Amino acid sequence: MRIVVVVKHVPDIQAERTLTPDGRMDRDQGDGTLNELDENAVEAALTLAQEADGGEVIAVTVGPPDAVDAVRRALQMGADEAVHVLDDAIAGSDALGTAAVLAAAVRRLGADVPVDLVLAGMAALDGLTSLVPAALAAELDLPALTLATSVEVDAAAGTVSVRRELDHADEVLRATLPALVSVSDRANEPRYPNFAGIMAARKKPVTVWTLADLGVDAATVGAAGARTRVLAAAPRPPRTDRVLVQDSGDAGVALAAWLVENKLA
Amino acid sequence: MSEDLAVTAAAVLVLLDHAPDGALRPAVPELVTLARDVVGAAAVAGVWVAGPDDEAPVPTDALGVLGLDAVHRVRVDADPHVAAVLADAVAAAREATGAALVLLASTFENRDVAARLAVTLGAGVVTDADAVQIEDGTVVAAKTVLAGTWTTRCAVRTPLAVVCVKAGAVVAQEAARPTTPEVVEHVLAVGAGARRVQVVEHTEHGDSGRPDLASAQVVVVGGRGTEGDFAPLTELADLLGAAVGATRVATDEGWIDRDTQIGQTGVNVAPRLYIGAGVSGAVHHRGGMQAAGVIVAVNNDPDAPIFEIADYGVVGDLFAVLPQLTAELRRLRA
Numbered sequence: 001m002r003i004v005v006v007v008k009h010v011p012d013i014q015a016e017r018t019l020t021p022d023g024r025m026d027r028d029q030g031d032g033t034l035n036e037l038d039e040n041a042v043e044a045a046l047t048l049a050q051e052a053d054g055g056e057v058i059a060v061t062v063g064p065p066d067a068v069d070a071v072r073r074a075l076q077m078g079a080d081e082a083v084h085v086l087d088d089a090i091a092g093s094d095a096l097g098t099a100a101v102l103a104a105a106v107r108r109l110g111a112d113v114p115v116d117l118v119l120a121g122m123a124a125l126d127g128l129t130s131l132v133p134a135a136l137a138a139e140l141d142l143p144a145l146t147l148a149t150s151v152e153v154d155a156a157a158g159t160v161s162v163r164r165e166l167d168h169a170d171e172v173l174r175a176t177l178p179a180l181v182s183v184s185d186r187a188n189e190p191r192y193p194n195f196a197g198i199m200a201a202r203k204k205p206v207t208v209w210t211l212a213d214l215g216v217d218a219a220t221v222g223a224a225g226a227r228t229r230v231l232a233a234a235p236r237p238p239r240t241d242r243v244l245v246q247d248s249g250d251a252g253v254a255l256a257a258w259l260v261e262n263k264l265a
Numbered sequence: 266m267s268e269d270l271a272v273t274a275a276a277v278l279v280l281l282d283h284a285p286d287g288a289l290r291p292a293v294p295e296l297v298t299l300a301r302d303v304v305g306a307a308a309v310a311g312v313w314v315a316g317p318d319d320e321a322p323v324p325t326d327a328l329g330v331l332g333l334d335a336v337h338r339v340r341v342d343a344d345p346h347v348a349a350v351l352a353d354a355v356a357a358a359r360e361a362t363g364a365a366l367v368l369l370a371s372t373f374e375n376r377d378v379a380a381r382l383a384v385t386l387g388a389g390v391v392t393d394a395d396a397v398q399i400e401d402g403t404v405v406a407a408k409t410v411l412a413g414t415w416t417t418r419c420a421v422r423t424p425l426a427v428v429c430v431k432a433g434a435v436v437a438q439e440a441a442r443p444t445t446p447e448v449v450e451h452v453l454a455v456g457a458g459a460r461r462v463q464v465v466e467h468t469e470h471g472d473s474g475r476p477d478l479a480s481a482q483v484v485v486v487g488g489r490g491t492e493g494d495f496a497p498l499t500e501l502a503d504l505l506g507a508a509v510g511a512t513r514v515a516t517d518e519g520w521i522d523r524d525t526q527i528g529q530t531g532v533n534v535a536p537r538l539y540i541g542a543g544v545s546g547a548v549h550h551r552g553g554m555q556a557a558g559v560i561v562a563v564n565n566d567p568d569a570p571i572f573e574i575a576d577y578g579v580v581g582d583l584f585a586v587l588p589q590l591t592a593e594l595r596r597l598r599a
Contacts, residue, residue: 013549017412017414018415019417096380099384123530125529128410128529128552130373130376130377133377134380138380138384138458139384144462145462165523166374167372167479167532170466170470171464171467172464172466175461175463226422227383227388227423228389229419230417233415234417236409236414236416239574239576245578245580246567246580246581247585247586251563251586251589252585253589253590255563262559264537
């Protein structure tokens with residue numbers, strides 16, 4: 001079982017995050033980290049590889065030099081190899097450009113030895129578009145089973161099944177491998193890399209590919225190829241006239257009056 | 266709307282999400298209202314996707330009140346719960362209408378539809394939009410990002426724009442002139458690529474009897490501080506006609522259904538009024554509610570991060586404050 005897990009390096013959501021004047025994520029503030037929701041995907045990949053007895057997990061990321069930290073974290077968790085697609089022309093890509101580059105990397109990996117499963121997190125905590133998993137599946141012409149809260153591979157049947165919880169319904173979906181699965185944060189509890197894992201990761205290979213290595217036309221990705229362009233970006237004004245009271249027995253009455261006065265109730 | 270719309274007057278196509286019985290999902294009237302505003306005098310069409318044995322009637326009366334001009338009912342030969350099947354059906358309706366803008370409710374399922382349309386039709390996509398306009402022939406969408414702390418406006422550079430619109434961003438309004446939507450029937454054999462996902466089980470959730478959480482104008486939310494007792498919250502919600510939401514902790518504890526979880530990975534809400542009770546305001550939760558109009562928080566921990574963003578914060582016991590609030594509101598209304 002050969003599993004590719006796609007991961008993203010994002011600004012730490014606990015830190016103050018800002019946009020540049022042209023609407024890109026400001027990635028120069030340090031504090032980057034493996035997108036938390038991708039840890040669930042790495043965990044799912046490692047568990048499935050273990051169950052498959054002889055599985056292999058390859059972590060792939062696309063991004064600037066710092067982005068290598070995302071795949072390093074995946075290696076520390078237990079992934080076997082990593083790929084970092086690094087090219088100046090990628091800067092400013094939208095989710096669809098990113099999906100196209102990831103697809104090229106997965107195809108390249110699959111040219112050597114076929115890839116059975118592509119795993120992704122449900123969203124990246126910076127852009128939160130959730131577009132990449134389904135776009136990547138469409139690019140690769142794979143069935144997409146998204147938002148999984150549990151994943152099961154039936155090796156004998158060559159199928160993968162997922163359970164998922166949507167707003168209006170719960171579902172079980174199944175597809176024949178190869179397939180793409182995105183997992184939600186309810187899928188598992190990601191392991192924390194231990195000392196041995198951190199040491200072992202130092203010896204694991206990180207392959208760097210450029211767009212040329214992947215045969216991707218630079219004009220189709222990056223800011224030039226982006227299908228959307230940010231016209232304006234601004235921080236929302238801080239909330240003003242804020243009230244903070246300590247209840248001394250009548251806070252409920254006071255709150256009721258405030259809501260009525262502000263035509264909220 | 267400006268005059269130059271006539272030049273770019275391609276119709277808008279709206280995905281008419283519906284329950285198995287044919288009832289429109291709560292976001293649909295909002296989408297049709299927005300579509301009407303965006304195109305001005307041009308036509309607004311809807312796409313209604315029906316499965317092989319799906320006989321639910323198209324609610325043409327309700328859609329006519331909203332001013333929809335035509336409904337393209339696309340009967341597919343596969344399970345329409347699969348995003349790829351839905352995407353193929355939307356693509357067929359788009360081809361029939363020539364629409365340059367497709368509007369979808371910004372649910373997680375519909376993002377998969379949008380992503381597939383992006384790849385198959387070369388569309389540009391904006392998710393979680395709270396406003397859409399056409400400026401000089403270009404679709405421009407506004408949205409809040411970074412957990413509701415920034416706002417951006419994005420132009421779509423491709424001939425086809427697919428915009429996923431956040432629930433509750435638009436107030437649904439009846440059209441000035443009601444229409445009698447024409448129902449145009451299509452039969453579609455979906456492509457092999459879309460047939461490979463099999464729906465083994467599909468269980469619709471029961472009706473909570475409350476307003477839809479994502480689009481509700483008032484939301485009452487409980488967290489760890491409720492210790493599993495949502496009674497004071499539901500009583501307040503009943504009085505206010507509010508939806509009831511929860512934090513990840515409350516749903517993980519099994520105190521309330523998982524589909525009530527508000528946050529970056531759950532339901533995103535932007536109500537006029539958010540009331541959090543026993544909610545600490547962890548960053549994951551804030552990401553799903555920080556765009557709310559007015560935030561009220563009741564928590565006995567004065568250091569709870571939710572007080573950093575609350576318009577009105579009460580440091581106190583929710584089991585004392587909430588019942589008193591409900592009783593006082595009831596008294597003021599009497």
